[in-house]
Structures are given as C-alpha cells and as structure tokens.
Amino acid sequence: TQRLAGRVAVITGGASGIGLATARRFAAEGAKVVIGDLDPTAGQAAAEEVGGLFVQVNVAEEDQVDALFATANDTYGSVDIAFNNAGISPADDDSIETTELPAWQKVQDVNLKSVYLCSRAALRYMVPQQRGSIINTASFVAVLGSATSQISYTASKGGVLAMTRELGVQFARQGIRVNALCPGPVNTPLLQELFAKDPERAQRRLVHIPVGRFAEPEELAAAVAFLASDDSSFMTGSTFLVDGGISSA
Numbered sequence: 001t002q003r004l005a006g007r008v009a010v011i012t013g014g015a016s017g018i019g020l021a022t023a024r025r026f027a028a029e030g031a032k033v034v035i036g037d038l039d040p041t042a043g044q045a046a047a048e049e050v051g052g053l054f055v056q057v058n059v060a061e062e063d064q065v066d067a068l069f070a071t072a073n074d075t076y077g078s079v080d081i082a083f084n085n086a087g088i089s090p091a092d093d094d095s096i097e098t099t100e101l102p103a104w105q106k107v108q109d110v111n112l113k114s115v116y117l118c119s120r121a122a123l124r125y126m127v128p129q130q131r132g133s134i135i136n137t138a139s140f141v142a143v144l145g146s147a148t149s150q151i152s153y154t155a156s157k158g159g160v161l162a163m164t165r166e167l168g169v170q171f172a173r174q175g176i177r178v179n180a181l182c183p184g185p186v187n188t189p190l191l192q193e194l195f196a197k198d199p200e201r202a203q204r205r206l207v208h209i210p211v212g213r214f215a216e217p218e219e220l221a222a223a224v225a226f227l228a229s230d231d232s233s234f235m236t237g238s239t240f241l242v243d244g245g246i247s248s249a
C-alpha cells in the first residue's frame with residue numbers, strides 16, 4: 001500500500017535498526033524520507049537505498065536538529081512525519097549506585113532532550129499546515145521498569161512517554177498527532193551489543209517474552225508506519241506497546 005504517498009518523513013537514528021527498517025517501510029509506502037543520524041557512512045548508504053536524503057546530525061544539539069528539519073522542508077516542501085527514534089542504551093552497569101553523572105546526562109541528552117528538540121522543530125512546520133504525525137521511540141521499560149536496574153535509560157524513556165502525552169493533548173485540535181512507540185527487545189545492533197557483553201542477560205530477557213523471541217526491526221517498522229499514516233487517525237498521546245506480550249505476562 002502507499003499510505004504515505006507524498007508525505008515527507010524525518011527519521012532520526014535512521015541508519016540502523018528500527019530506524020533503518022522504518023526508512024525502508026516508509027519509502028515502500030510512498031514517503032520521501034530524510035534520515036538524520038550521527039553515522040555518516042551508514043546514514044548515507046541508507047538514504048541512497050531508500051532514494052532519500054541524509055543529514056548528519058547529533059540529535060542532542062539544538063542547531064543541528066533545527067538544520068535537519070529545515071533541510072527536509074527546504075528540499076521536499078514540508079514536514080509531515082517525524083519519527084524521533086535515535087537513542088542509546090548504556091552498555092555498562094546503569095544502576096543508581098554506579099552510574100556517574102556524565103553518563104546519566106548523556107543518556108538524557110540523546111534519548112530525551114532530543115525528543116524535545118525534534119518535536120519542537122517538527123511542530124514549526126506542522127502547525128502552519130495543521131497536519132502531522134510525530135512518533136517518539138520510548139521503550140517497554142518506560143511502562144514496566146527494566147528489571148535490570150537501568151536507571152538513566154528507564155528515566156529517559158519515561159520522560160519521552162510523559163512528553164508524548166503532553167504534546168498529544170496540546171496539539172490534538174490542530175491535526176497533529178503525537179504517539180509513543182514502546183518496543184520490547186528488538187534484534188538490532190543496540191541489543192546485540194548489550195547481550196554480547198552479558199550473554200546471560202539475553203537468556204534472562206527471553207524467558208519473559210511470551211512469544212518466545214525478540215522482535216525483528218521490520219515488525220516495529222510496520223507499527224511506526226501505522227502510527228504515521230491516517231490509519232491511526234484517532235490515536236494521539238498514546239503509549240503503543242509492541243512487546244511480544246511482555247506487558248501482559
């Protein structure tokens with residue numbers, strides 16, 4: 001289907017994992033895709049593959065985020081979809097006893113401040129046209145807790161959920177929807193790196209997933225395409241769990 005025909009979509013973290021799968025899915029559904037990512041090599045390759053544009057950006061930097069959305073608008077004439085998805089997970093122990101303030105701050109900057117900056121930039125283009133869909137990547141841990149003492153990561157994703165609710169309500173009458181994607185564990189480089197350092201963690205995690213496996217990035221991309229499209233026209237401010245049943249177990 002071409003549910004996103006003619007729509008302009010900005011995807012942060014679009015060079016890898018969930019973002020890359022979503023870039024492919026958006027393009028297949030007819031969108032013009034702008035990938036914003038820290039990684040120029042993978043980002044450029046992804047943009048070429050989907051026939052879109054790559055902008056190198058650190059999502060924690062105000063000027064760079066503003067430039068990303070301005071470039072999308074200048075190149076394609078609007079910003080209709082913002083998938084605020086770039087994020088990091090601390091590879092080392094993230095418990096409150098061991099996490100140092102700089103590490104905590106970096107996670108808040110990349111995972112939470114970025115969603116504020118990207119939403120603000122997207123709204124500059126969406127409010128005048130009274131149309132838009134913003135999707136923020138949180139995590140199932142924002143709803144349930146991580147069960148592995150990830151203090152900075154869980155806090156950042158909880159902030160993303162709260163901000164999504166605020167924005168969803170504030171812009172509901174203006175044709176702009178804001179929803180949060182809450183993935184369960186997804187088979188991406190982010191997860192693979194975590195589990196490479198601690199293989200037992202993968203097994204422990206698997207036990208708690210009713211469907212008995214990790215998600216593939218394409219399964220998240222399908223959910224994001226739904227949230228981006230008019231098929232989800234009555235959804236805003238929502239916490240959209242795509243978690244293999246974890247939250248019900």
Ligand code: NAD
Nearest residue numbers: 013015016017018037038058059086087139185186188190
């Ligand atoms: P990934 O590591 O495969 O991809 C993340 C991308 O973000 C990379 O291309 C990376 O270069 C980019 N990035 C990192 N820091 C950046 C920055 N400061 N500025 C711009 N780009 C930056 O990760 P993924 O698993 O696809 O994760 C995507 C999102 O999904 C993240 O927000 C993550 O927290 C969330 N998430 C992932 C899982 C999972 O199990 N993989 C589960 C729940 C939520």
